[in-house]
Amino acid sequence: MTTLVIDNTFDDPTRRAPLVLGHDRFGTVTEKICSISEARRPPRAWYIAFAISLAFASILGVMILYLFATGVGVWGNQNPVMWGFPIVNFVFWIGIGHAGTLISAILFLFRQKWRTAINRFAEAMTIFAVICAGTFPGIHLGRVWVSYWIFPIPNQMEMWPQFRSPLLWDVFAVGTYFTVSLLFWYVGMLPDLATLRDRARTKVRAMAYGIFALGWRGSVRHWHRYERAYLILAALATPLVLSVHSVVSFDFAVAQVPGWHTTIFPPYFVAGAIFSGFAMVMTLAIPARQLWGLRDFITMRHLENMNKIILVTGSMVGYAYLMEFFTAWYSGSIYEWFAFANRAFGPYAWAYWIMVSCNVVIPQIFWFQWARRKIAVMFIVSLLVNLGMWFERFVIIVTSLAQDYLPSSWGYFTPTWVDLLTLAGSFGLFMTLFLLFCRYLPIIAMAEVKHVMPQANPHGHAGQEPGESEAGR
Amino acid sequence: MNDSSTTAAPTDRPGAAPPAIPREPGEVIGKLYGLLAEFETPAAIMVAAHRVREAGYKWWDCHTPFPVHGLDKAMGIRPTILPWLVMGAGLTGAVTGVVLQWYTNATNFDAWLIVPITGYDFLVSGKPMWSLPANIPVIFELTVLFSAIGCVAMMLFLSKLPWLYHPCLKNERFRRATDDRFFIVIEARDPLFYRRKSQEFLKSLGATAVEALEA
Incomplete structure (x- = not known):
């Protein structure tokens, strides 16, 4: 049986490579994936990771309280760098979120069926990343008690938000992105929640999953509408995901600051977002795959595909870095050219070269097949890409603000301990939410995985060996 | 919608009352909702769905753990609006x-x-x-x-969801509809529904089990 082969990275043009290994029955797929959330206790590593994450999430809470009680002066944001860590972190986290929607929507529209093993993961990651991202502009407002001014709600001043500002577009873009991602994630999870409900052995589990499953019972009349709704959501999310980071890039591109005011920003930000998001999917998927033994679902082929995407998007980001320099030189504007020369060779050169080496140089290792298939290599690369992409946002925001037109107003940005702990705390919040998700919800889209198994094809010959029909179509 | 009253009611059909047929052991106690037939593969339910549709049933449905490709067409479901x-x-x-x-x-x-x-x-x-x-x-x-x-x-x-209470969800066997089994349910309100005949019919389609569902 071809589905039981261990290596599915080999491409035989006469047949599709199987996407699920070692499972030739639907029941074992259900059993394997449900057992993760049905186990009485999660693995010990989960407890350790959860304790650490929760501790960092608490630090975030304490830092936010300290900030609210004292004021934004606790941060390193200072004239001329008024946008420091909070906006760097915002752009970083919102970028992480993009891979989830790319995997769930764009790969769905392109019929890339290997997405089924990782889409639930990636969508969950998107939602938690957007939660982290939304926190930062929220606490950056200064007077948080009037934060409702960013929404078009009638207020005592009889004033409205200024809709011609990219900062307000951001509110709508990020708000829509969060809502649509949440809907996409939840709708995708409905059948799997029903599976957990039907397998529940205790009343509490049956009630909890039952309420969220909305009474789903796999009716074909429902599936018919469900599949159509899923397709529509994918078609809506695809332009949305491209628009969100474009709008984020408008925060910079619409401004007059040298180093920000460039038309390359929207595509460059989107490519970077997908790049960093895929790196984060790898960072999360590799440990989860080992911890819960999901090697049959998140196979080497899946990991290799993701590594290829990291290579492609990393190279696109590298091209954007080069093109920025060319445009700055070609523009003939001395301020523009200075901003870029200063990035690479000025006081923040250390940050610039961390960015270039992590984002452009290191992913080139994925040209080699052995590197794309080696767990340790891809895990380290994914961590370095995350680091590099955080520095990309740091470089863009801080270097441009620190030295702009007037040398008399130049400065050097130094983060405070509150900045650093808030950033660390946001990772804690992200990981806490992610670990809770892994513990209580179906982390792999069971219904979708079953759908791409060769046995799911009703036109295959019923008595035939699995895999003899068109595998992984 | 399919209104059963517009169809000529068969003469031996006992109206709206539940079919008065002697219960077998392990049979439903309350009102009859319909019959549940279990199939093991997508191919089997595909063939069965074709036959159920050809037989002229209107109030029936298939339940599958994942969307089986082409089953909606086999059932004659019109494109959604x-x-x-x-x-x-x-x-x-x-x-x-x-x-x-x-x-x-x-x-x-x-x-x-x-x-x-x-x-x-x-x-x-x-x-x-x-x-x-x-x-x-x-x-x-x-x-x-x-x-x-x-x-x-x-x-x-x-889809009339959320609907947390449904006759199907009370059935023990039906729990595998979200796991690895494929089901056809013919409702008792279908004008062509006869307790025995429909049961024999479902068995003849290759169902591995046929059970009554309590309303």
Whole structure:
């Protein structure tokens, strides 16, 4: 049986490579994936990771309280760098979120069926990343008690938000992105929640999953509408995901600051977002795959595909870095050219070269097949890409603000301990939410995985060996 | 919808009352909802669904753990109107985006929206009060937002979900409908439904088990 082969990275043009290994029955797929959330206790590593994450999430809470009680002066944001860590972190986290929607929507529209093993993961990651991202502009407002001014709600001043500002577009873009991602994630999870409900052995589990499953019972009349709704959501999310980071890039591109005011920003930000998001999917998927033994679902082929995407998007980001320099030189504007020369060779050169080496140089290792298939290599690369992409946002925001037109107003940005702990705390919040998700919800889209198994094809010959029909179509 | 009253009722059908047929051991106690037939493979339910449709049943459904490709066509399900409803929702969003931005940033007249409100004409760098390009992003985002919410809400509404209580969900065997088994349910209200005949019919389709469902 071809589905039981261990290596599915080999491409035989006469047949599709199987996407699920070692499972030739639907029941074992259900059993394997449900057992993760049905186990009485999660693995010990989960407890350790959860304790650490929760501790960092608490630090975030304490830092936010300290900030609210004292004021934004606790941060390193200072004239001329008024946008420091909070906006760097915002752009970083919102970028992480993009891979989830790319995997769930764009790969769905392109019929890339290997997405089924990782889409639930990636969508969950998107939602938690957007939660982290939304926190930062929220606490950056200064007077948080009037934060409702960013929404078009009638207020005592009889004033409205200024809709011609990219900062307000951001509110709508990020708000829509969060809502649509949440809907996409939840709708995708409905059948799997029903599976957990039907397998529940205790009343509490049956009630909890039952309420969220909305009474789903796999009716074909429902599936018919469900599949159509899923397709529509994918078609809506695809332009949305491209628009969100474009709008984020408008925060910079619409401004007059040298180093920000460039038309390359929207595509460059989107490519970077997908790049960093895929790196984060790898960072999360590799440990989860080992911890819960999901090697049959998140196979080497899946990991290799993701590594290829990291290579492609990393190279696109590298091209954007080069093109920025060319445009700055070609523009003939001395301020523009200075901003870029200063990035690479000025006081923040250390940050610039961390960015270039992590984002452009290191992913080139994925040209080699052995590197794309080696767990340790891809895990380290994914961590370095995350680091590099955080520095990309740091470089863009801080270097441009620190030295702009007037040398008399130049400065050097130094983060405070509150900045650093808030950033660390946001990772804690992200990981806490992610670990809770892994513990209580179906982390792999069971219904979708079953759908791409060769046995799911009703036109295959019923008595035939699995895999003899068109595998992984 | 299929209204059973428009079809000529068979003479031996005992009207709206549950079929008065002697119960077998392990049979339903209450009112009969329908018959449940279990199949083991997508191919088997595909063939069976064709036959059930050919036999002329109207009030029946298939339940599968994942969408079986082509089964909706085999059952004769017509394309859903969902895309049109989503288009309506999206247009509503687009209009909301235009009106919201125009009223709040380019006018100064009073209106009533739960509370009295007033427009506020913002003058930004001497640009026109109403300049569409700067308003496109928000119009786009609201279009997507309304469409997505409308899409999910309409999908659930048309499917009559949430419906936490359902006769199928009381059946022990039916629990595998979300796992690895494929089911056909013929409801007792179908004009062609006869307790024995329908049961024999379902068995003849290759069902591995046929059970009665209590309403």
